[in-house]
Structure formats: C-alpha cells, structure tokens
Amino acid sequence: MTRLASLCIAVAATAGLSACVFAPPSSAIPADTSTITKIGEQAVITCGAGNVKEVNAKSFTCK
Numbered sequence: 001m002t003r004l005a006s007l008c009i010a011v012a013a014t015a016g017l018s019a020c021v022f023a024p025p026s027s028a029i030p031a032d033t034s035t036i037t038k039i040g041e042q043a044v045i046t047c048g049a050g051n052v053k054e055v056n057a058k059s060f061t062c063k
Contacts, residue, residue: 043052043060
C-alpha cells in the first residue's frame with residue numbers, strides 16, 4: 001500500500017508541475033475601441049445582421 005501511495009503522489013506532482021500556461025507576447029499592442037468598432041461594422045455588412053460569430057482586433061468570423 002505504501003508503494004501505491006508513493007506512486008500516486010509522484011504522478012499527481014508530475015501532472016501538477018506540467019501544466020501549460022499561455023500568455024500573449026508582451027510586445028502585443030492592444031487595439032483601441034475605434035478599430036474594433038470599425039471591424040465590427042464591416043463584419044455586420046459582410047456577414048449580415050445576426051450572423052457575426054466573433055470580432056477581434058484583427059478580423060471577424062461569420063456564423
């Protein structure tokens with residue numbers, strides 16, 4: 001039983017230490033709201049009202 005407990009602790013510690021963390025690069029410049037607004041307006045024109053799935057600082061996607 002002691003070996004099983006030790007093995008479980010070792011596996012749990014390894015899994016806990018191997019977690020992935022994603023962060024955007026520090027050189028990324030945040031987009032201003034006017035840029036996102038313009039892209040959002042273009043998305044509505046292109047996709048049609050109610051058919052826009054996502055808008056971000058660089059692009060948009062339709063449903």
